[in-house]
Amino acid sequence: MTSLQLSAKEDMLERFLDASARGDLTQVSTLLSHVPSLINQTGYSGWTGLMLAARNGHYDVVEALLSHGCDKFSVNSSSQTAYDIAKFWGHRHISNLLGRTDDGSQRVLPGSDPHQQENYFSRETLDRLSAKRTDTVWLEDKQSDPDTVYLLFSNLSPMVRSSQEDDNAVGETKLCRFRYEAVKDLLQKPATVLIFLGVEKRKTPSSSSSSSQTVDGVQEPPAWFAINTDEVAAELLKRCRERNCSFPKTPNRDLLKLNEEEAGVVAQARSVLAWHSRYSFCPTCGSSTTLEEGGYKRSCLNLDCKSLKGVHNTCYPRVDPVVIMLVIHPDGNQCLLGRKKIFPVGMFSCLAGFIEPGEAMEEAVRREVEEESGVKVGPVQYVSCQPWPMPSNLMIGCLAVAISTDIKVDENEIEEARWFPRQQVIDSFRGAHPALTMPPRQTIAHQLIRHWIGMNSNL
Structure with missing residues (x-):
């Protein structure tokens, strides 16, 4: 041509x-x-x-x-x-x-497509098989299966290993995986909490697992369980043959080092284990409770307790919904970000807050933004959500359009809030604006800001 x-x-x-x-x-x-x-x-x-x-x-x-x-x-x-x-x-x-x-x-x-907005902690690599949670025979068989995978938790932190060879290297963090023989003594202890997480998803219909158990001639994929025990962490670490094993001391930071697949498993396990750590006693009558349904239910041991009659949400793991929102200036070219005193110097993030009982998501966004920054919000649009297992939140990410621009910070909630021009935010992502730092990429706040930049970059 x-x-x-x-x-x-x-x-x-x-x-x-x-x-x-x-x-x-x-x-x-x-x-x-x-x-x-x-x-x-x-x-x-x-x-x-x-x-x-x-x-x-x-x-x-x-x-x-x-x-x-x-x-x-x-x-x-x-x-x-x-x-x-x-x-x-x-x-x-x-x-x-x-x-x-x-x-x-x-x-x-x-x-x-929501899959285009996948957030950290959101990837589902296990088939939860919730219908199997009431099948005690099946669960017991899986527990002793030699291919079953166990994750060990201490104080709600999973045992992980780092591939780093020295203190100055940046290593990859992975979950330590155990087999039945290595943990069967822990399963006999009364204080042990055992959670059935699910079975590995088959990548292709024809792929098969290494499990020896079969159902109708088809091999079943390995099952995964999480164990939380009162055994001393140092003793638990001796069970691992790998080097550089540890229990993260600061989960808000350390758990963000896992790969996407393992992060999703940890989100499920840690959230359920956190619930068990707080619900040893019945919230209805104060009696002791016992674990059921593969770790997804606690039943009161008091036969006269009201919680045993009908459905009660105290019997099942709780999830606390949180709205997290990027507020857009009426001119469409600025966004509202705030910072707490605990943030690293220069870091700003999206505003966030818990949804109250009887409150709609959109109203929670408007209330929280006005309480924290004094800015009034009009239209609210849902973008995506993120499980956040610290201890068990669901972060509901939204974009919101401001109908006022004057800022009056509630200093009990945040230290400072400002309108940031889009170009300044873009420069921060590129590392060209050292005075402004964005939240880590694993957070939904980071993804909301990127989403906004992408929506506006060519419009």
Whole structure:
């Protein structure tokens, strides 16, 4: 192809994208009639004509492009579909149109797939098999299976090992895994808490585990359990043959060093074990309780207790919901971040707070933001969530749009809050703004800020 031909094609694409952005339906239709292949071609940062039309609210152009068979599932360099763009800019009539399937029903588009917003501690590498928790025979068989994996916890911290060879090296942190023979004595101790975590997920339908047990001729994958015991930590460490084993002393920092797969397992195990550490006695009558259903229920030993009649949430592991939100300035180009006194120097993060009983998520966002910063919030949009096993929270990540900008910090909650321009935040991520530090990448706060930058970087 000659440079002249290439230039002509580039010019045609530029005219098509410009017409789509301006809402010039006549020119869009004319260009497509001459060069149908323009319909899914991309310009700057991967934007298609459909995305540009959706950004600027041109319903008739979007409708025409869809009728010509354009790909509404394609994403730009910020992983946004046209649906995501229309929804962000409030063009509901267009997002509703883009959100329909061929039969007219609504669907979630790939660009809004929650798997694209996976957060640390969220990955599920085990099949929990909750239906097996009441099958005591099956659980007992699994406990003694030679392929079963056990994780040891002391004071709610898992035993881990580091691959570092010296104090100055940065090593990889991994969970220490034990087999039945190494822990069977602990299972006999009354104070031991045993949690069934699940079985390993098969990566492919044809893959098989090394387990010798079979069901209908199909080998079962290995089961995983977590053990929390009152045995001295130093004695537990002697059970591990690996070097550099330890129990993390600062979980908020040390547990962030695990890989994604093991972090998800720890989130499950630590949250349930933390609940057991606080519910040895019945919250209803004060009597002792006993562990049931693979560690996912505690029953009161007092036969006259009200908790044994009907369903009571005190019998099951609790999860405390927390809203964590990135507040966006009305101009769309600044975000509100705050810092607590315990934060490292220069670090700012999203505001957060517990949801109160009888309170909706959106109202919790508005209340917490106003209490902590004095800023009033209007629209609230859910983004993603993150289990946070310190001890057992569910962080519900949201974007919120401010309707006021004056800041008045509640010094009991946070030390300081400020509006930060988007470019300053971007520079901080790049390490080009040493006076401002973002929260670690494993936190949902970090991911919310990145999400906001990605949404606005090309809009």
